[in-house]
Amino acid sequence: MILLILLPVAIFTYVFLRNFKLYYTLHKCGLNPRFDIFGIKGLLWLDSSAAHENFTRMCSMIGDQTFSVLRGATPVVITSNVDLIHAISTEHFDCFHSRIPEILSDDPITSDNIHMFAAKGERWKRLRTLTSYGLSTVKLKLLFPTMDTCVSEFMDHVNSLSDGQSVVINHSHSLFQNHTSYVLARCAYGHKEKNHRVNNFLGVFSKAFGNFAELQKSTAEKIAYIFPETKLIFKNSFVGHFLKSATQQKFLDYLLHLISNFQSRKNVDNNNGICCTENDHYSLLGFFFEHHNEKKLIEKAEGQIDMKKVKVEKSISYEEITAQCKFISVAGFDTTSNTLTLLFNFLANNPDVQDKIYEAEIKNQPEQISFETVSSLRLLQNCIFETLRLFPHASPLQTRICTEPFKIGKYQFLENVQIVVNPWGPHHDREIWGNDVDCFRPSRFENLTEQQRKAFMPFGVGPRQCVGMRFALLEMKTTAFRMLQKYSVFTNSPVHDRHGKTVRMTVRDTGTIWPTDKLGLVLKQR
Numbered sequence: 001m002i003l004l005i006l007l008p009v010a011i012f013t014y015v016f017l018r019n020f021k022l023y024y025t026l027h028k029c030g031l032n033p034r035f036d037i038f039g040i041k042g043l044l045w046l047d048s049s050a051a052h053e054n055f056t057r058m059c060s061m062i063g064d065q066t067f068s069v070l071r072g073a074t075p076v077v078i079t080s081n082v083d084l085i086h087a088i089s090t091e092h093f094d095c096f097h098s099r100i101p102e103i104l105s106d107d108p109i110t111s112d113n114i115h116m117f118a119a120k121g122e123r124w125k126r127l128r129t130l131t132s133y134g135l136s137t138v139k140l141k142l143l144f145p146t147m148d149t150c151v152s153e154f155m156d157h158v159n160s161l162s163d164g165q166s167v168v169i170n171h172s173h174s175l176f177q178n179h180t181s182y183v184l185a186r187c188a189y190g191h192k193e194k195n196h197r198v199n200n201f202l203g204v205f206s207k208a209f210g211n212f213a214e215l216q217k218s219t220a221e222k223i224a225y226i227f228p229e230t231k232l233i234f235k236n237s238f239v240g241h242f243l244k245s246a247t248q249q250k251f252l253d254y255l256l257h258l259i260s261n262f263q264s265r266k267n268v269d270n271n272n273g274i275c276c277t278e279n280d281h282y283s284l285l286g287f288f289f290e291h292h293n294e295k296k297l298i299e300k301a302e303g304q305i306d307m308k309k310v311k312v313e314k315s316i317s318y319e320e321i322t323a324q325c326k327f328i329s330v331a332g333f334d335t336t337s338n339t340l341t342l343l344f345n346f347l348a349n350n351p352d353v354q355d356k357i358y359e360a361e362i363k364n365q366p367e368q369i370s371f372e373t374v375s376s377l378r379l380l381q382n383c384i385f386e387t388l389r390l391f392p393h394a395s396p397l398q399t400r401i402c403t404e405p406f407k408i409g410k411y412q413f414l415e416n417v418q419i420v421v422n423p424w425g426p427h428h429d430r431e432i433w434g435n436d437v438d439c440f441r442p443s444r445f446e447n448l449t450e451q452q453r454k455a456f457m458p459f460g461v462g463p464r465q466c467v468g469m470r471f472a473l474l475e476m477k478t479t480a481f482r483m484l485q486k487y488s489v490f491t492n493s494p495v496h497d498r499h500g501k502t503v504r505m506t507v508r509d510t511g512t513i514w515p516t517d518k519l520g521l522v523l524k525q526r
């Protein structure tokens with residue numbers, strides 16, 4: 001009985017004293033700590049879709065664009081300060097080369113099964129160099145015919161919904177999800193089944209990642225944040241097995257099935273003496289397998305690393321290939337469908353912008369466009385940028401961790417302090433963008449000031465900026481071009497104003513924020 005009373009008191013006192021010490025340290029480091037003794041607010045805030053609103057409110061209360069909270073027992077610095085974000089992400093990258101790991105994720109240094117998003121130090125540099133090459137302009141050119149075929153199949157699907165004059169789409173987000181997941185399955189994994197409408201990839205994927213709305217951390221993760229001492233118990237493979245969701249496991253199994261299909265096809269081709277035929281399209285998976293190597297490497301992961309001097313071995317293990325595929329599926333599918341959904345919502349609400357693009361960039365083009373033409377569509381690209389300025393929906397991906405104590409301006413960053421970047425702050429700053437900051441005005445991208453250029457960061461900043469940016473732009477521009485070439489776009493949902501401001505969004509387990517309104521469209525044939 002006495003133990004039952006004493007134990008909670010002892011735990012409470014322990015947590016109180018531990019966190020009090022952490023707050024005092026954050027205060028001494030000039031990081032404006034927000035006091036919340038058990039770190040519960042930080043835990044709830046950082047995973048909520050209203051995170052950026054809370055951050056912005058907090059900044060104006062404090063009178064500084066940088067402040068800190070405790071997420072359970074972990075100090076987290078949140079910043080909307082453009083100069084500080086660039087200093088951390090670019091100038092002093094050598095001390096901030098890693099991202100915040102998931103609390104119960106595999107160890108980014110010792111585990112075999114790590115992708116570049118989670119990788120640290122020299123291992124990250126190796127995976128990044130390889131992937132950047134796999135998605136370079138030269139390789140994207142090779143990917144373009146496959147991407148273009150996918151867009152044609154998507155258009156066939158849209159056309160098949162037409163009553164002869166118009167197409168009514170009630171849930172544009174799911175339409176685009178179907179499309180982008182199909183593009184990814186074919187471009188990244190060389191998936192051969194040509195069946196846009198029955199897309200298995202999307203089914204498995206949305207079950208694994210689409211169900212969460214708010215506060216998506218599991219109870220085990222929340223406990224591990226408050227009591228990091230319990231991490232080892234939850235990471236224990238026996239307990240971990242029970243914690244792993246069945247739907248996520250199904251997703252992994254599906255990826256493994258795609259990978260093994262890919263390998264068997266290659267083996268059959270090799271046995272038949274067929275190699276690199278005209279029809280053997282480039283795929284990211286094929287590229288990774290060209291560099292497959294199980295050689296054990298010794299790579300520095302901790303502390304300050306002079307990244308420019310790191311010598312990169314272009315090799316990748318089987319486990320790393322699998323992990324890469326997992327992350328690229330998430331990043332490549334979800335981010336592009338969110339953007340297309342929001343972009344078409346804006347275009348439907350801004351017929352003047354739509355007409356301008358059609359007249360200047362689309363009307364006189366043939367149906368089948370080339371890689372070069374897609375790359376040159378400036379007005380369309382500006383619309384995508386303006387959509388991403390208003391909704392930088394991949395913001396939860398933008399994090400760093402300090403790997404060696406470092407002082408930037410008045411802020412002292414201690415080792416292992418986590419940093420969360422809030423691009424919503426600079427993207428909606430009236431002083432940077434002017435009084436029409438909340439309006440959809442793509443023309444602002446025709447002539448950006450230096451300050452605006454630095455403040456625009458939907459793909460992140462510095463060497464860890466999104467590696468799939470060019471792939472994403474190519475896919476989104478090709479899709480939007482073909483849609484606008486055939487149809488004028490109108491909205492059929494009354495949930496938003498002209499600038500789409502009231503679109504509701506929720507955080508998902510993919511680490512991005514999805515529109516939850518249905519955002520219906522009506523397409524009228526031109």
Ligand code: HEM
Pocket residue numbers: 089116117118128327328331332333335336339388393394395397398399458459460461462463464465466467468469471472
């Ligand atoms: C509109 C589309 C997209 C947006 C808005 C977006 C946004 C982002 C953001 C904000 C980050 C974090 C950057 C940072 O921490 O500074 C990121 C990282 C990443 N993205 Fe994207 N992304 C998009 C599409 C894609 C696509 C299509 C792929 C793959 C084909 C992809 C693959 C990745 C990878 C692998 C990383 C990790 C990079 C690293 O750690 O070095 N993304 N993305």
